[in-house]
Amino acid sequence: xxxxxxxxxxxxxxxxxxxxxxxxxxxxxxxxxxxxxxxxxxxxxxxxxxxxxxxxxxxxxxxxxxxxxxxxxxxxxxxxxxxxxxxxxxxxxxxxxxxxxxxxxxxxxxxxxxxxxxxxxxxxxxxxxxxxxxxxxxxxxxxxxxxxxxxxxxxxxxxxxxxxxxxxxxxxxxxxxxxxxxxxxxxxxxxxxxxxxxxxxxxxxxxxxxxxxxxxxxxxxxxxxx
Numbered sequence: 001x002x003x004x005x006x007x008x009x010x011x012x013x014x015x016x017x018x019x020x021x022x023x024x025x026x027x028x029x030x031x032x033x034x035x036x037x038x039x040x041x042x043x044x045x046x047x048x049x050x051x052x053x054x055x056x057x058x059x060x061x062x063x064x065x066x067x068x069x070x071x072x073x074x075x076x077x078x079x080x081x082x083x084x085x086x087x088x089x090x091x092x093x094x095x096x097x098x099x100x101x102x103x104x105x106x107x108x109x110x111x112x113x114x115x116x117x118x119x120x121x122x123x124x125x126x127x128x129x130x131x132x133x134x135x136x137x138x139x140x141x142x143x144x145x146x147x148x149x150x151x152x153x154x155x156x157x158x159x160x161x162x163x164x165x166x167x168x169x170x171x172x173x174x175x176x177x178x179x180x181x182x183x184x185x186x187x188x189x190x191x192x193x194x195x196x197x198x199x200x201x202x203x204x205x206x207x208x209x210x211x212x213x214x215x216x217x218x219x220x221x222x223x224x225x226x
Contacts, residue, residue, distance in 0.1 A: 053182025075125030082121025087178030119185025
């Protein structure tokens with residue numbers, strides 16, 4: 001079976017309010033499809049105090065991470081209104097975040113982080129769980145992490161947009177977003193979607209439509225309510 005040209009995919013997240021990062025996965029096209037295994041750790045409890053955050057990590061023991069998700073337990077009391085997602089993103093080691101200048105910041109990622117925060121209400125019932133999608137194939141051996149970031153929003157009742165673009169010759173795999181700091185209780189992601197770096201999609205600000213193929217951009221939005 002002949003190998004086709006290497007193709008890369010990407011994934012994105014935010015590092016400061018409204019920022020994001022992209023994960024690029026080189027992929028060899030074969031006749032069959034690579035499998036994906038879901039990895040889920042135990043929930044990380046908290047935050048139990050106001051205006052703080054917690055993180056949960058999911059690791060791929062075999063294969064590379066191709067994306068992930070986040071889930072929260074918010075309890076049943078009125079305090080649940082203070083719980084919110086702060087983001088989800090790939091990590092180089094399962095402990096730290098990418099904080100370098102925008103661009104390619106890492107390779108061969110096997111870890112996924114999910115972040116939860118509290119506003120003016122907190123409860124011991126709060127928890128955050130990360131979900132990693134692990135590529136169950138030896139054919140995809142390398143990944144690239146591509147990051148973009150932007151400060152803001154800085155005013156109440158406003159939002160900020162950040163766009164991460166796939167390098168030339170690559171394809172979008174998925175997306176994510178990361179907002180900081182956790183101490184701004186009204187700050188949270190409000191969107192993360194695939195799109196294209198062209199005028200028809202306002203260079204990443206308009207989502208890809210039903211049936212469109214091979215997007216090359218992830219767009220992320222963050223809002224500050226107060």
